[in-house]
Every structure is written in C-alpha cells, then in structure tokens.
Amino acid sequence: MNTTITSKHFELTDSIKDYIYKLSDSLEKYSLDIISNRVVISYQDKKGKEKKKRIFEIDLTINVAKSNTIVISQKDKDLYAACDLAFSRMHKILRRYHDKINNKHATPSEEIISADILRDEALSLKEDEIVPMDLDLHKPLDIDEALERLKSSSQQFFVFNDKDLKMRVIYKRIDGKYGLY
Template sequence: MNTSIVGRQFELTESIKSYCDSAFEALSKYNLDIISAKAIISADERNGKKGFDVEFAINLAKKDTIVIRQKDKDLYAAIDLALDRASKVLRRHHDKLVTHKNSDELKESRIIVDEVSIEGADEIVPTELELYKPMEVEEALTKLKDSGAQFYVFNDMDAKMRVLYKRNDGKFGLY
C-alpha cells in the first residue's frame, strides 16, 4: 500500500507522520486490496478558533475512491475520528464481499461438506412429513400418544397447519 501524508498550511512533524502511518496500517486488517492511502492535514482558523481538517483518500482495487473528511480542535482526535469512519466503511465493504459471495462457490462448499462423514457422530436421516393428508384432531391425538413424541404437526380438515403437544400437567395443547 502506497501512503502519502501532506500538510497544508501546517508543518508535519515525525510524530504526526508516524501516527498517520500506524492509522493506515490499522486499515490493512480488513484484507482488502488497498492500492494507496493519502492523508491531507490542514490547519483551519475561522472566527478566531483554531482547528484541524483531516482528509483520508483511500483507493481500493475494483472500487471507487473512498474520501473521508473530519474536523476537530485536536489533530490527533481528528485523525482518530477519520480512522474510525474509514474502518467502518472498509468493514462494511469487507462484510459485503464475505457474505455476498457468488452463490455457486457457496453451493460447492456445501456439497463438499455434505460428502464428509465423521465416524462416531450422530447421523441425521431426513424424513418426509405426512402433511399433505388432512386429519381430524382425534386422529392426530392417537398418533401422538402412540409415537411417544413431545409434539405432532398435521393439517386439519380446514387445511390449517396445527401442532398438537404434550403439556407438563399431562394434558394436551393445540395450536
């Protein structure tokens, strides 16, 4: 990453340059292709009040340039605020790249994971629910009692999906 630090109406010291360099190094944790980063620091005096303007221009590969401007009375505080805003933008961009990858790549990785079998692990066997046949509540109650399960999902005669479950007091509930 190419970095440049420019001072306008302001003389840069070595400590300010090293502080900006460390700020730019903190942005490299997002593993984005940062081509160059430029910091323009200028002194600003308006209405008798002194302040500093910090502008970060970050060039990313295959992305537009990100420009962040920050003003503050304290130079180091302005750099920190600009760094926070830049890291927020880069984190969002990184999250988009990570979570919105090509769906083909995700499908391929899922297929590979599905083919791997671990010895000694519990096996999950998919079963089809018999939801397509409507049944009476009494019929579902007998199936629940016979199965020994905690709940039973079924479609009633009005084509509504219902859940019959065992309560703690020994009675049955119906959703």
C-alpha cells in the same frame, strides 16, 4: 500500501507522521487490495465572536482495487482526535465492504448442495400433470363482488375488470380500509 501525507498551512512533525502511518497500517487488517492512501491535513484559524478557533481538517482518500475511491473528511479542534475519527469512520466503511465481499451471512455450501439434491429427487419423482382450471378473469365483476373476493382471500390486492371493461385494482390499506384504482 502507498501512504502519502501532506499538510496545508502548517508543518508536520515526525510524531504526527508516525501516528498517521500507524493508523493507516491498521487498515490492512481487512485483507482488501488497498492501492494507495492519501492523507491531507489542513489548518485554519476561524475568528469567532469571543476568540480565535483552531480547526484541523483531515481529508482521507483510499483507493481500493476493483472498487470506487473512498473519501472521508473530518474536522476537529484537536489534530489527533480528527485523525482518530477519520480513521474510525474508514474502518467502519472497509469492514462493511469486506463483509459484503466475503458474504459472511451466506448459507454453507453443504446446505445448498443437499437442498439441490432433494429438489432434483422430488422433481424426478413427480410426473408432469396438467390440471384444467376455469378462468373467470375475463368476466366483468361488480366492485362489491371484487371486494368480497379480496376479503375472502389472504391477498393484499385483487385485479379485475368492472362492468365498463376497465381494469381496476382493489387493495387493503394499512389502516384496515380498502382502496380502489
């Protein structure tokens, strides 16, 4: 991983550089193909009502192969605290991306294969059968009839044609009442 550290408005010491290199090396534990890492540290004096405030801003940019560039900005009074916060946020993002790629919550392949075998066996035993049904969707319904059908079923909504042959939808609302479109 190529790490570049730059500073604006102040000079970097070796201890700060070593600290940032140590933090950026810790990002490699996620086994992602990190191409480059750029850290820009800027320093500002902000004048307030009572006294001057020193603020350090860390801009952390990481390029990961086959992914978007990740950019994090962090401000703090203490330079080391700003570095820690920025890198902890980056760890969180990279951990989520690593988990997404590796899909830790997927079902094991043996379960998928056994489920496919059981489904194929069930389909081979079943014969194709056509069951005739009487469709009454084309018949116009009264709103009261549609409401009774919805109440008697476990569905959330019911689509029907009313007496004026307009398509209507009656649905169950969260508050227990019924709505009509």
